[in-house]
Amino acid sequence: MNQPIKGGRGVNALPFVAPSVVILFIWMIVPLVMTLWFSFQRYNLLSPELSGFVGLSNYSFLLTDSSLWIAMANTLLLVGGVLAITVVGGTLLAVLFDQEFFGSKIARLLAIAPFFVMPTVSALIWKNLLMHPVNGVSAAITRALGLQPVDWFGQWPLFSVVVIVAWQWLPFALLILLTALQSLDHEQKEAARMDGAGPLAIFWYIVLPHMGRAIKVVVMIETIFFLSIFAEIYVTTGGGPGLASTNLTYLIYLRALLEYDIGTASAGGVIAIVLANIVAAFLVRSIARNLDA
């Protein structure tokens, strides 16, 4: 599937691809260069008179912070956790909703709804109306069962954030995977059924490989978004208690942006890009190996 179509006319693809790439390049280069520039300066919005080249001191300030490693670990846990839930859940849900059942179209719309709600609002709803240990729905349920309410954000902060983000993004995975599933030739499945394959075997050997590319897209796109989860943490736990739910983006916010220290924030941005590229390269290599692209 990787060979170019032989059309015999030696079509040059450049004029198609060029405009997007050029515009994206300009868009990316200007802020990137400015960010790099700022990252080597001391530049605080609130004290603009103190400025000057400070070499790598912004970077060393961030890199020698013992919280950095905790933040990186949390970032990876967060990304991994939500990815696992959304990809696995999304695949299963896609298979489910691909079937025709009573009112499936309406059920599909309901299942997709979480993605439409603004992240800040979702986080507030989950925090105050659902998970709150005194006046939330989960507390009411546990009290009705005679148990102590669970302090979600105090005892399981990272897990709670994972739940909220996974809830928001399951519809995204569902949508993409469902669309990919719809393009699967039903006759292939019928033929396999004629040959006596059970539903699980059909799923494993026919459906899953077909969705390979779509799963890869979901993983790549979601990873990019999850690496910079911010709003949900900000609204619910504020990165705490302690550093339990602080990821890299939030750490940069805490150490730099809260004090309007643009120099350090820019250095943090560069570090985040480097980390993200490493994660992406690793992902692409491992996924490309497992799923035929």
Place this chain on the structure above:
Amino acid sequence: MRLKLDTHAALSVAGWLAASALFFPIAWMLLTSFKTEIEAVATTPSLIFTPTLDNYITVQERADYLKFALNSVVVSFGSTLLALALAVPAAYGMAFFPTKRTRGTLLWMLSTKMMPPVGALVPVTLVFRDLGLIDTLAGLIFVYALINLPIVVWMLYTFFREIPREILEAGRMDGATPLDELRFLLLPLSLPGLASTGLLAVILTWNEAFWSLNLTAAQAGPLTAFIASFSAPEGLFWAKLSAASTMAVAPILVFGWLSQRQLVRGLTFGAVK
């Protein structure tokens, strides 16, 4: 595909269970929007109560919902159309005429999204200030088209790769130019893919709450600014926020439902046979 009755029933139950579980928080938010503030934070949340429209009235009195909604519509759809216009040719080129550098270009495009916005806030604000684009719809459309471009290209690339080669080769045999191919074969066949990509770009833009708050003031604020004027004031606000949020989600939900039909239609390969 005909199914036996109990499989059908089991599927229905499972499907509705999953849908309800996912929808429950939103349903709860909708419910809360009709409660008074005290009821909203009551220790035993109630399902039976006297509904009131006060929250919606208050929200509408305080903020001009239509203006924010219109801004959101213009910015989301404008930027999505712009992104699609730039992305379709690019994805086409990459999907059907891949070169050694295709994968590298794709990865590089995605990596432009990896810069956390907090790092780029000041540089972009300075550039926009100098270009006079702060608090303009055009500025926002531009920013969002570029933010979403990598994702749109990636997704279109994936969907284009799903198209069976045979159809396009058949068209080429019949003498179609790349442009014809694009217009008459590719776009109709990949419509579900285009639709879902477009829908996702619209949703992502609709809910994006960093640039929309930092690059606007009194004129170009979309619904995210509307919500930010109801969240976390000093005091009880969850009922009003639920009402405001319902008003903010409603248009995009309706749009999603309408475009659902595009997504449901599977690809047909009648042409191959």
Place this chain on the structure above:
Amino acid sequence: MRKTIAATLMAGFTSFGATIAAAETLTIATVNNADMVVMQKLSPKFKEKTGIDLNWVILEENVLRQRVTTDIATKGGQFDVVTIGAYETPIWGKQNWLASLDDLGDSYDYKDVIEPVRNMLTVNGKLYAAPFYAESSFTYYRKDLFAQAGLTMPEQPTYTDIKKFATALHKPADNQYGICLRGKPGWGENMAYVGTLVNTFGGRWFDMDWKPQLTSPEWKEAVTFYVDILKNYGPPGATSNGHNENRALFSSGNCAMWIDATAAAGHIYNPAESKVADKTGFAKAPVAKVENGAGWGWAWALAVPNSSKKSDAAKKFIAWATSKDYVTLVGETQGWVSAPPGTRKSTYANPEYKKAAPFGETVLKAILAADPTHPTAQPVPYAGIQFVAIPEFQGIGTQVGQSVAAALSGQSTVDQALQSAQTAVERTMKQAGYIK
């Protein structure tokens, strides 16, 4: 003849144009607190008076702060009037980013503005922001629960008293918690309260050389007390509870005591917003070892950025919105209990206000006692009771707040938490150049 016609037309157009130009528009950035919402609601009265149009940008506090700071620091010029707090005003005033407001006219009656509030917003003798509403902190308590248990709340409680009361009134099985306090990490959330606790136990943030004092015995005593009382006699999930959540809990009747902002008093007292309106009593903020800084001081104020091109019109608006007449306007149209509190002596002398808001006396006393220039028993190089008016404090306060929340949730001991907080603050102070 034609020349005359032309001249007349020109004169006509010019004056017409001048009239249009006189219909100015101001862009106002403000927080979404109830009092500001009222200001927006009443703004047509301002337009009637002066013909100036108003464009409102209303955002939640943290978003607003970031947006406005970015705009002013990069000279974006988007806003003509900004709402800032007692924290930003000294910092921005020093930077010369704000127009001084000493020329609002004699009818403004500067002497009527409560002195500590005026001091909060003055730098080098110049007033940089006009106070819109101000608050301190004090103790809310449930008169009915106290009466039931045979307890009396003194006018000036001590923390020993508070501990005693909390122990007696803690009945978690009935969803009744002895005391509700802020636990959510944030410089303006839990640290606002803990800051006052540290002050009254005799501690301070920095010594005169700007060295952080977080591992001092006073800090340890204060934070240990806080963790102990909130963990054992407070509601579950305290680390997620900020001002709003606690207000919700108190309004729903779940807390026997609550130490927090005086500005919430009008809302707790309002039966439409709380179930305990007729059952709430008010007492001063508790003290421990010293009286300094036991209650905090905060004001939301209106200011004019120097980057605005409409400063005359902006000053007119500010003079209107923070005047005695405005307070009367709110009192008459919204009810006297909703008059903007804490800014003018005339409000508290007004018999209508006294009738509608019987807690007014206690609030006034609290605000008068909140002196930002002498926040602690020991000398300090900074101003601010529950905050330190330096740009780095937002980050510092939030980081320390997180460590304190970790101690509260049991993830670390008080000593560990304070030690890690101390290290973090030292690093930041070094990076910012305060200490070597």
